[in-house]
Amino acid sequence: xxxxxxxxxxxxxxxxxxxxxxxxxxxxxxxxxxxxxxxxxxxxxxxxxxxxxxxxxxxxxxxxxxxxxxxxxxxxxxxxxxxxxxxxxxxxxxxxxxxxxxxxxxxxxxxxxxxxxxxxxxxxxxxxxxxxxxxxxxxxxxxxxxxxxxxxxxxxxxxxxxxxxxxxxxxxxxxxxxxxxxxxxxxxxxxxxxxxxxxxxxxxxxxxxxxxxxxxxxxxxxxxxxxxxxxxxxxxxxxxxxxxxxxxxxxxxxxxxxxxxxxxxxxxxxxxxxxxxxxxxxxxxxxxxxxxxxxxxxxxxxxxxxxxxxxxxxxxxxxxxxxxxxxxxxxxxxxxxxxxxxxxxxxxxxxxxxxxxxxxxxxxxxxxxxxxxxxxxxxxxxxxxxxxxxxxxxxxxxxxxxxxxxxxxxxxxxxxxxxxxxxxxxxxxxxxxxxxxxxxxxxxxxxxxxxxx
Amino acid sequence: xxxxxxxxxxxxxxxxxxxxxxxxxxxxxxxxxxxxxxxxxxxxxxxxxxxxxxxxxxxxxxxxxxxxxxxxxxxxxxxxxxxxxxxxxxxxxxxxxxxxxxxxxxxxxxxxxxxxxxxxxxxxxxxxxxxxxxxxxxxxxxxxxxxxxxxxxxxxxxxxxxxxxxxxxxxxxxxxxxxxxxxxxxxxxxxxxxxxxxxxxxxxxxxxxxxxxxxxxxxxxxxxxxxxxxxxxxxxxxxxxxxxxxxxxxxxxxxxxxxxxxxxxxxxxxxxxxxxxxxxxxxxxxxxxxxxxxxxxxxxxxxxxxxxxxxxxxxxxxxxxxxxxxxxxxxxxxxxxxxxxxxxxxxxxxxxxxxxxxxxxxxxxxxxxxxxxxxxxxxxxxxxxxxxxxxxxxxxxxxxxxxxxxxxxxxxxxxxxxxxxxxxxxxxxxxxxxxxxxxxxxxxxxxxxxxxx
Numbered sequence: 001x002x003x004x005x006x007x008x009x010x011x012x013x014x015x016x017x018x019x020x021x022x023x024x025x026x027x028x029x030x031x032x033x034x035x036x037x038x039x040x041x042x043x044x045x046x047x048x049x050x051x052x053x054x055x056x057x058x059x060x061x062x063x064x065x066x067x068x069x070x071x072x073x074x075x076x077x078x079x080x081x082x083x084x085x086x087x088x089x090x091x092x093x094x095x096x097x098x099x100x101x102x103x104x105x106x107x108x109x110x111x112x113x114x115x116x117x118x119x120x121x122x123x124x125x126x127x128x129x130x131x132x133x134x135x136x137x138x139x140x141x142x143x144x145x146x147x148x149x150x151x152x153x154x155x156x157x158x159x160x161x162x163x164x165x166x167x168x169x170x171x172x173x174x175x176x177x178x179x180x181x182x183x184x185x186x187x188x189x190x191x192x193x194x195x196x197x198x199x200x201x202x203x204x205x206x207x208x209x210x211x212x213x214x215x216x217x218x219x220x221x222x223x224x225x226x227x228x229x230x231x232x233x234x235x236x237x238x239x240x241x242x243x244x245x246x247x248x249x250x251x252x253x254x255x256x257x258x259x260x261x262x263x264x265x266x267x268x269x270x271x272x273x274x275x276x277x278x279x280x281x282x283x284x285x286x287x288x289x290x291x292x293x294x295x296x297x298x299x300x301x302x303x304x305x306x307x308x309x310x311x312x313x314x315x316x317x318x319x320x321x322x323x324x325x326x327x328x329x330x331x332x333x334x335x336x337x338x339x340x341x342x343x344x345x346x347x348x349x350x351x352x353x354x355x356x357x358x359x360x361x362x363x364x365x366x367x368x369x370x371x372x373x374x375x376x377x378x379x380x381x382x383x384x385x386x387x388x389x390x391x392x393x394x395x396x397x398x399x400x401x402x403x404x405x406x407x408x409x410x411x412x413x414x415x416x417x418x419x420x421x422x423x424x425x426x427x428x429x430x431x432x433x434x435x436x437x438x439x440x441x442x443x444x445x446x447x448x449x450x451x452x453x
Numbered sequence: 454x455x456x457x458x459x460x461x462x463x464x465x466x467x468x469x470x471x472x473x474x475x476x477x478x479x480x481x482x483x484x485x486x487x488x489x490x491x492x493x494x495x496x497x498x499x500x501x502x503x504x505x506x507x508x509x510x511x512x513x514x515x516x517x518x519x520x521x522x523x524x525x526x527x528x529x530x531x532x533x534x535x536x537x538x539x540x541x542x543x544x545x546x547x548x549x550x551x552x553x554x555x556x557x558x559x560x561x562x563x564x565x566x567x568x569x570x571x572x573x574x575x576x577x578x579x580x581x582x583x584x585x586x587x588x589x590x591x592x593x594x595x596x597x598x599x600x601x602x603x604x605x606x607x608x609x610x611x612x613x614x615x616x617x618x619x620x621x622x623x624x625x626x627x628x629x630x631x632x633x634x635x636x637x638x639x640x641x642x643x644x645x646x647x648x649x650x651x652x653x654x655x656x657x658x659x660x661x662x663x664x665x666x667x668x669x670x671x672x673x674x675x676x677x678x679x680x681x682x683x684x685x686x687x688x689x690x691x692x693x694x695x696x697x698x699x700x701x702x703x704x705x706x707x708x709x710x711x712x713x714x715x716x717x718x719x720x721x722x723x724x725x726x727x728x729x730x731x732x733x734x735x736x737x738x739x740x741x742x743x744x745x746x747x748x749x750x751x752x753x754x755x756x757x758x759x760x761x762x763x764x765x766x767x768x769x770x771x772x773x774x775x776x777x778x779x780x781x782x783x784x785x786x787x788x789x790x791x792x793x794x795x796x797x798x799x800x801x802x803x804x805x806x807x808x809x810x811x812x813x814x815x816x817x818x819x820x821x822x823x824x825x826x827x828x829x830x831x832x833x834x835x836x837x838x839x840x841x842x843x844x845x846x847x848x849x850x851x852x853x854x855x856x857x858x859x860x861x862x863x864x865x866x867x868x869x870x871x872x873x874x875x876x877x878x879x880x881x882x883x884x885x886x887x888x889x890x891x892x893x894x895x896x897x898x899x900x901x902x903x904x905x906x
Binding site for chain 2: 025026027028029030054055056057058060061062064065068095096097098099100101102103104105106107108109110150151152153154250253254255256276277278279280281282283286301303304306307309310313314
């Protein structure tokens with residue numbers, strides 16, 4: 001049995017029309033997926049689905065990057081590749097020529113995420129388990145074989161990782177049951193987009209509390225007076241003890257992050273997310289030191305495990321926000337879960353976009369069962385967009401993710417969506433209005449310093 | 454007058470056939486360029502040429518990324534864009550949707566380098582000056598307008614930059630003359646590729662000394678016994694006081710870098726280059742502290758100015774090795790030159806590949822005339838490959854770069870090369886042998902731990 005095909009689709013959703021997803025750096029995203037379907041000649045007919053998430057323009061570049069990885073998959077033996085996904089990961093990440101295009105960052109690294117995640121989806125479908133459960137039942141030795149410890153050994157060795165995984169082994173079965181019964185805590189970003197007016201903010205805050213979420217998140221960073229007004233509203237609606245995180249989406253320089261957050265400190269923000277450039281580990285450490293006890297969170301734009309390692313080494317973050325398709329897929333996220341466990345920092349995944357909630361729930365649930373072994377102070381982001389396009393969409397009950405039970409990585413998109421939202425020729429995009437949204441580059445300078453909402 | 458065309462070529466040179474460029478991480482590069490030609494409807498007929506350098510597979514992905522930037526150039530007014538290249542840089546780097554694909558790193562950032570550098574080439578041709586001279590004659594105010602200080606202000610403000618540039622202003626004319634008379638010091642990496650045998654190493658070391666180079670560089674990191682043997686030969690040939698740098702091309706973890714270099718310390722290496730992951734600023738700081746007085750150099754894979762900022766803040770590097778096409782072109786390299794000047798660290802550019810020598814000479818010469826104002830302890834890498842493809846190739850005389858005088862950025866490749874080396878349909882690639890070189894992915898695991906040479 002061999003892999004016979006790695007098909008790629010450029011899917012885009014015209015989310016910019018409603019300003020869903022609008023924040024201080026991303027005024028008008030069109031949530032998109034460079035989507036992968038891997039097929040085999042096996043009789044079971046299972047396909048592996050995966051994707052890289054982008055926000056519109058450039059999704060075709062992302063698709064081209066995925067195409068460059070085809071020779072690593074098509075024609076190779078299914079069983080051997082799926083049995084050694086750590087080996088495949090190394091082959092992809094360390095291709096000596098493709099590596100130059102990162103290394104281990106940006107478009108090429110996200111392309112590896114799409115392929116690696118699709119292979120995990122296939123493996124989980126073949127084994128008849130949801131991914132979180134498949135991973136949770138691997139032995140510590142099988143798990144560490146999935147991790148490339150290159151560049152990590154000053155902070156985390158293979159032996160450290162084995163110790164962490166072995167320590168978590170005894171309680172696995174009980175935690176699996178607990179998850180199946182109770183689910184995993186979620187927080188919601190839906191009220192907080194900058195593009196929403198105060199009435200909508202007020203209404204959505206009320207709904208969040210009523211729906212049982214223990215935490216919301218507001219976008220900040222475009223205009224301080226707006227932020228103060230919106231935090232006042234949110235605090236008023238949600239009450240003094242409710243967890244309200246804020247997210248600056250990289251808008252600030254280090255000194256601005258510190259002074260701006262001091263103005264918002266009176267509203268008791270639960271964390272400040274992405275206060276500055278995701279590449280600035282030293283800057284995050286400075287901000288964390290200056291703003292304590294306000295906690296710093298980041299991760300959705302952190303390029304790879306080496307940068308996460310440094311954020312932990314420098315005590316720069318209180319929460320690690322893994323993303324399912326920014327780093328090179330499940331294997332690299334396993335490395336990051338292990339790093340976070342070594343440093344005792346909770347992992348609270350980034351989600352939203354299209355399909356990110358579907359994917360990260362598996363990683364957090366696996367973390368709870370087999371790595372950190374703990375659910376306290378952990379929460380998965382939830383945004384209520386675009387789930388209807390998924391065959392096995394996330395289910396939220398009383399503010400918690402219900403543990404998925406269908407085999408796979410929950411990545412599969414309905415065939416109808418694959419044709420309707422195909423860019424640029426699907427019916428959704430052939431209308432002139434939608435095309436205009438996606439085609440026009442946005443010269444940014446005229447808008448600088450203004451509230452993008 | 455408007456920009457009428459932004460044409461892109463996928464050029465690849467089958468350098469893997471001779472193992473030119475082989476090192477511990479790049480056993481068989483095919484030096485490549487995702488090449489850009491920008492045309493206008495002006496009567497002068499000038500074109501802007503630029504490129505992103507890659508090492509083979511994925512050069513098509515790089516080309517696709519450049520294509521995504523076309524709407525920012527084609528159709529826009531030539532004079533206004535060229536008069537405000539700082540503005541264009543911000544438009545490109547901060548496109549809110551494309552930014553997601555980095556941000557500011559990897560394929561998309563290198564695509565911006567190609568476009569920005571091509572526009573600088575065009576501007577210099579139109580003004581009838583080599584780029585280094587054009588830049589050297591801009592006022593401090595014009596120069597700082599080219600720089601985006603976002604994410605830098607905790608280390609370098611616009612006012613800091615103005616102070617640096619104003620301080621260097623008085624001696625500009627004298628330094629221009631000095632450069633035209635004496636050129637700029639070079640060092641050569643030609644003897645040091647891992648793929649060369651000891652006899653070739655010995656012969657090339659002799660030639661380097663005879664040709665007047667004051668420094669060579671050897672690739673290390675694949676096998677310690679080999680490194681010791683090759684350093685012994687080089688030290689023997691070049692003499693006890695000669696500068697011999699070593700380059701590990703990111704091969705090591707932090708602890709390995711320290712222990713391995715302690716074994717090579719007896720050979721008095723001038724610097725150790727790329728000891729570990731380019732993303733690991735904390736690791737570089739540890740290595741620098743542990744290995745002092747051996748100096749640490751890095752930069753050719755540093756994604757952007759924010760990472761350079763941190764390397765300087767943490768005292769992690771003694772030499773800043775800018776690359777012409779890794780960060781987003783001339784503008785971002787100006788930011789890095791200013792950062793280096795602020796911290797008093799010499800800039801010694803990475804070069805080699807295809808066309809990198811041609812480009813970086815302009816940046817070092819501008820640095821000498823108008824930024825650092827100093828040539829001491831500064832040296833530009835030189836590798837004697839592929840210069841014959843350039844209309845205005847670098848000239849090396851007695852181990853120094855001769856200052857170029859032809860208008861432009863020296864980026865223009867001969868039309869004949871553009872057709873012969875076009876991939877995959879140019880005559881050089883239509884032979885079966887060459888095609889095999891470039892198409893085969895290199896599963897890497899079998900080779901791990903072996904000497905790639």
